[in-house]
Amino acid sequence: DKISHILIKQSSVMMFGLLSVVIFNLTDAFYVGKLGVDQLAALGFVFPIATFIISLALGFGVGVTAYVGRKVGESGNSEVGKIVYYILIWGVILAVAINLLFIVFRNFVLNLFAIESTVLVLVEEYIDIWQWSIIFIFLPVVGNHILRALGDVRSPFLNLFAASLINIILDPVFIFGWKFIPAFSIGGAAIASLIARIVGFLICLYAIKKKVTFLSLKIDCTYFYVLIKNISHVWGPATVVLLLVPIGLSIITKLVSGYSVQAVAAFTISIRIQYFALTVYDALSSVLVPFIS
Numbered sequence: 001d002k003i004s005h006i007l008i009k010q011s012s013v014m015m016f017g018l019l020s021v022v023i024f025n026l027t028d029a030f031y032v033g034k035l036g037v038d039q040l041a042a043l044g045f046v047f048p049i050a051t052f053i054i055s056l057a058l059g060f061g062v063g064v065t066a067y068v069g070r071k072v073g074e075s076g077n078s079e080v081g082k083i084v085y086y087i088l089i090w091g092v093i094l095a096v097a098i099n100l101l102f103i104v105f106r107n108f109v110l111n112l113f114a115i116e117s118t119v120l121v122l123v124e125e126y127i128d129i130w131q132w133s134i135i136f137i138f139l140p141v142v143g144n145h146i147l148r149a150l151g152d153v154r155s156p157f158l159n160l161f162a163a164s165l166i167n168i169i170l171d172p173v174f175i176f177g178w179k180f181i182p183a184f185s186i187g188g189a190a191i192a193s194l195i196a197r198i199v200g201f202l203i204c205l206y207a208i209k210k211k212v213t214f215l216s217l218k219i220d221c222t223y224f225y226v227l228i229k230n231i232s233h234v235w236g237p238a239t240v241v242l243l244l245v246p247i248g249l250s251i252i253t254k255l256v257s258g259y260s261v262q263a264v265a266a267f268t269i270s271i272r273i274q275y276f277a278l279t280v281y282d283a284l285s286s287v288l289v290p291f292i293s
Helices: 003-033 037-075 080-111 117-149 154-176 186-211 221-242 244-257 261-277 279-292
Strands: none
Touching: 003 037, 003 154, 003 186, 003 261, 003 279, 037 080, 037 117, 037 186, 037 221, 037 244, 037 261, 080 117, 080 221, 117 154, 117 186, 154 186, 221 244, 244 261, 261 279
């Protein structure tokens, strides 16, 4: 096939996957917005934190995609199973570490935004549940990069779509209540997101298991160290660049909060809509790294 045809085909699939992520976030904003302006603003203060975590995962994912893609190109699948196994182990270690660090420094992070007391209560209500989903925000991003490096763009789309669909279904159920399920208000959005992300991660893990064979579960510490060191040559610089987005978003959110709670709520909606415009660019950039590798 021509290069252009391959890129268009793969990026088209990824574009629909990324649109699912946008819809996931817009669904949260839509239903939480029905609770009130303060609740929507509370969601807006969490968004830069979530973006920060996703950027950390994307940085690691770029390094993973470049390395795994190159190994697939060099040696087929002879060593890939071992590499993927070690990457997943390191991904879990990173995800757990980031999750624990956030729990420890959570109050410090929230104080940086100087949130009004009435809104802060709502932010904490949401984060009490949301903080346990950090692992399942981080790991699927890494897993999807592994799949793309293996030449599979369909599975990342499927797990992103599934997570978005589950979130759409569960958001109103847990936010407003349904039959025997009580209304959790803004906390319900966090519960729905947690369940959706766990399901997305399990689909991702299943897809990886179908793609590669883990011949041994033993860990070679020397090999493990060299692997992570090689990945870090791309992982480090990529993460630094990607973290500029959530840092900038955090600064803007804090500046906007100086005007009013309503301004933060409006910004919360606008920033989610803005991501629609970036889906084509993001989809193409997602498939370029494994393709070049």
